[in-house]
Amino acid sequence: xxxxxxxxxxxxxxxxxxxxxxxxxxxxxxxxxxxxxxxxxxxxxxxxxxxxxxxxxxxxxxxxxxxxxxxxxxxxxxxxxxxxxxxxxxxxxxxxxxxxxxxxxxxxxxxxxxx
Amino acid sequence: xxxxxxxxxxxxxxxxxxxxxxxxxxxxxxxxxxxxxxxxxxxxxxxxxxxxxxxxxxxxxxxxxxxxxxxxxxxxxxxxxxxxxxxxxxxxxxxxxxxxxxxxxxxxxxxx
Numbered sequence: 695x696x697x698x699x700x701x702x703x704x705x706x707x708x709x710x711x712x713x714x715x716x717x718x719x720x721x722x723x724x725x726x727x728x729x730x731x732x733x734x735x736x737x738x739x740x741x742x743x744x745x746x747x748x749x750x751x752x753x754x755x756x757x758x759x760x761x762x763x764x765x766x767x768x769x770x771x772x773x774x775x776x777x778x779x780x781x782x783x784x785x786x787x788x789x790x791x792x793x794x795x796x797x798x799x800x801x802x803x804x805x806x807x808x809x
Numbered sequence: 810x811x812x813x814x815x816x817x818x819x820x821x822x823x824x825x826x827x828x829x830x831x832x833x834x835x836x837x838x839x840x841x842x843x844x845x846x847x848x849x850x851x852x853x854x855x856x857x858x859x860x861x862x863x864x865x866x867x868x869x870x871x872x873x874x875x876x877x878x879x880x881x882x883x884x885x886x887x888x889x890x891x892x893x894x895x896x897x898x899x900x901x902x903x904x905x906x907x908x909x910x911x912x913x914x915x916x917x918x919x920x921x
Contacts, residue, residue, distance in 0.1 A: 784851060
């Protein structure tokens with residue numbers, strides 16, 4: 695069965711510092727991979743997605759992620775964090791066409807930014 | 810273009826009460842989904858629909874029902890509310906299965 699693991703439940707970084715959020719997945723086929731961000735009290739907004747091709751994917755708000763098949767990872771990075779990046783981040787894999795096109799989500803990583 | 814809208818934003822129910830969570834999208838998407846979000850658990854799929862008149866169960870369907878009479882609307886029904894249904898509910902839509910999903914702002918439901 696497919697699964698997504700985000701090992702870090704909470705991360706705190708200083709404003710201006712670099713950021714890497716980890717995501718590991720288990721999936722029986724070529725995965726579609728997504729990173730979503732959820733600001734407090736809001737819905738989920740797509741940051742970036744990987745379907746195929748270049749393994750380094752650029753997203754909105756200065757984020758990027760790298761797909762590494764050998765490590766089953768899709769880590770999210772940002773070179774310089776802004777206070778407005780404080781939010782919860784979700785990695786997702788799928789959709790599975792034989793299971794309702796379901797996205798499988800990780801448990802999320804809550805990012806806090808110190809001034 | 811409002812995207813995916815959900816009503817209400819908040820609701821408190823008593824055990825055994827029923828309610829309908831509304832979801833509407835104006836992007837002409839065929840696929841629609843209902844997820845619930847519990848702390849530290851990510852999102853779990855409750856029900857989904859691939860088009861008007863077609864619905865199917867997701868990962869956690871017990872205690873819920875859905876209908877899809879139009880492309881735009883996908884309401885979620887709770888018939889006998891239980892404390893275990895306290896959660897945040899998100900509706901989403903997509904153009905087809907293997908594509909990004911667009912999420913509504915969520916409904917926070919508390920069952921006491």
